Amino acid sequence: MNISVKEWFKSGAPWVWLTGGAVALNVIMVAGLLALIAVRGLGHFWPADVLQADYIESDGSRVVVIGEIADSEDVPAIQMREAGLEVAEGVETVRRDLLKVGNRDLLGSDFRWVTETGLQEIEHPPHLFVAERREWGNFYGFLRQVKQAGELVGEYKVGDADAAYDQLYAELEQRLDRALDIHDQIKDIEKHEIGAINATLERLRLRERSLELKGQLTAADQADIAASRAEQDESYKSLQARLEELYRQIGRDSLVAEVSDGQVVEIELSKVVQVFRPNAMGVGTKLGFYFGQIWAFMTDEPREANTEGGVFPAIFGTVMMVLLMSILVTPFGVVAAVYLREYAKQGTMTRLIRIAVNNLAGVPSIVYGVFGLGFFIYFLGGNIDQLFFPEALPAPTFGTPGLMWASLTLALLTLPVVIVATEEGLSRIPRSIREGSLALGATKAETLWKVVLPMASPAMMTGVILAVARAAGEVAPLMLVGVVKLAPSLPLDGNYPFIHLDQKFMHLGFHIYDVGFQSPNVEAARPLVYATALLLVVVIALLNLSAVAIRNRLREKYKALEH
Structure with missing residues (x-):
């Protein structure tokens, strides 16, 4: 049976298709965005082949270039001709490649643009090696010698057998492993053992200052503190002697390599993170190296103005801040919602409060940051320092941006979301359940605590999920209340009181902003922006899925009561 267009529209079918199409379009756009971020970010860790070629400059001179292709683009031929390059007639576009040449300490820049037509005699020598350094980025060249304390322990000359190069490279890897092990020992001593001594000495200083301010510093206290300091000083001297020996050992080995222009460079292995030969790797070896790089990115600390190394401190800071924010916002949001729904008289004032709560959800986040800076840090934190930490003044303890104030600020920012979601959950609980509980002799408080709130817990978790989704990606307020470019230590460590809520911390969102817009090396930072955004x-x-799993479990638990 034929249906007229008018009847078809009246049936609502077109709107169903329109809605489905809009949802499908949104899903495709989100998937496309995530795919773009993933490809651009994860592709950075693949050990791409390194080329060696002769390159004809615009003035006709010929140079040798070594590097890996980081990006490519097509440019109008007229633009190339204006730059002095020869381009055949009839050619409209010329491809040019962004070559990562490394060796920034020698060449002045990690990258350079080369045209496709200018590259001649391209090859991928298997002897080319890449050294990831702690400073100055990657090094590209050919290994020539390995030295120990200035003495030659291995050498390769052009024309020698490949086996000789492999043997020299194996010697380099063995000595690099030793240098990395010593570096880890140095880091452990400096960051943990000496850090613990410094924390103990600071506690002794504050204890002495506190007793002095109270007028209770006795000769016995001074002797006890002096004895503790002497004990810590002895431990420090022992660790310092170990450090001096380790520094002598780590600076013992070095490599000598030849770069693209024939220059010979010597590099201490203490300045190298890893070496690899991408042109000599098979697919399986590259895959192993690739996943190792991704793991290092997630577990290492940043280097080189955050353009090298990993982002573990930022991951840790983000997760810890979100967890603290969730712990703070949930009870406040639930209590406010319970009062508005269960206890407040439903009148004009209550309606105005609900309107105010809804309006707070639309306040720009930077306003919350300014409020957190003024109220939490300067007023509340300053008074806490005056009352509880006078011995540390004038150095602030809580009167400075830190993890606790950042979490409180975001808890305030997301509080309206939790209140609204919890109120909605409370309103959906049938009145008959409340009346049944009261009829069985339970008080209103017992009904609320043992019946109503458990049944409304899935709605509370929905509010927490929405709060986490918003708070985890915020950047603007955090710039004012605790986030920094680089935090020297994590807010959780082995030193008393173990969780340092007064410390500044790193955050993935701010890390993206810093690397993308504040980095001195834009080309090197670009892929890390994508990788950090994906992370x-x-x-x-993961945070949301954890909350969703808890919510679903609660929903299943109390589903029977709803019916």
Whole structure:
């Protein structure tokens, strides 16, 4: 039976298709965005082949270039001709490649643009090696010698057998492993053992100052504190002697390599993170190296103005801040919602409060940051320092941006979301359940605590999920209340009181901003922006999925009561 267009529209079918199409379009756009971020970010860790070629400059001179292709683009031929390059007639576009040449300490820049037509005699020598350094980025060249304390322990000359190069490279890897092990020992001593001594000495200083301010510093206290300091000083001297010996050992070995222009460079192995030969790797070896690089990115600390190394402190800071924010916002939001729904008289004032709560959800986040800076840090934190930490003044303890104030600020920012979601959950609980509980002799408080709130817990978790989704990606307020470019230590460590809520911390969102817009090396930072953005999405998704799993479990638990 034929249906007229008018009847078809009246049936609502077109709107169903329109809605479905809009949802499908949104899903495709989100998937496309995530795919773009993933490809651009994860592709950075693949050990791409390194080329060696002769390159004809615009003035006709010929140079040797070594590097890996980081990006490519097509440019108008007229633009190339204006730059002095020869381009055949009839050619409209010329491809040019962004070559990562490394050796920034020698060449002045990690990258350079080369045209496709200018590259001649391209090859991928298997002897080319890449050294990831702690400073100055990657090094590209050919290994020539390995030295120990200035003495030659291995050498390769052009024309020698490949086996000789492999043997020299194996010697380099063995000595690099030793240098990395010593570096880890130095880091452990400096960051943990000496850090613990410094923390103990600071506690002794504050204890002495506190007793002095109270007028209770006795000769016995001074002797006890002096004895403790002497004990810590002895431990420090012992660790310092170990450090001096380790520094002598780590600076013993070095490599000598030849770069693209024939220059010979010597590099201490203490300045090298890893070496690899991408042109000599098979697919399986590259895959192993690739996943190792991704793991290092997630577990290492940043280097080189955050353009090298990993982002573990930022991951840790983000997760810890979100967890603290959730712990703070949930009770406040639930209590406010319970009062508005269960106890407040439903009148004009209550309606105005609900309107105010809804309006707070639309306040720009930077306003919350300014409020957190003024109220939490300067007023509340300053008074806490005056009352509880006078011995540390004038150095602030809580009167400075830190993890606790950042968590409180975001808890305030997301509070309206939790209140609204919890109120909605409370309103959906049938009145008959409340009346049944009261009829059985339970008080209103017992009904609320043992019946109503458990049944409304899935709605509370929905509010927490929405709060986490918003708070984890915020950047603007955090710049004012605790986030920094580089935090020297994590807010959780082995030194008393173990969780340092007064410390500044790193955050993935701010890390993206810093690397993308404040980095001195834009080309090197670009892929890390994509990689960190993908990681932030994954972290938020994992946090939300954890909350969703808890909510679903609660929903199943109390489903029977709803019916």
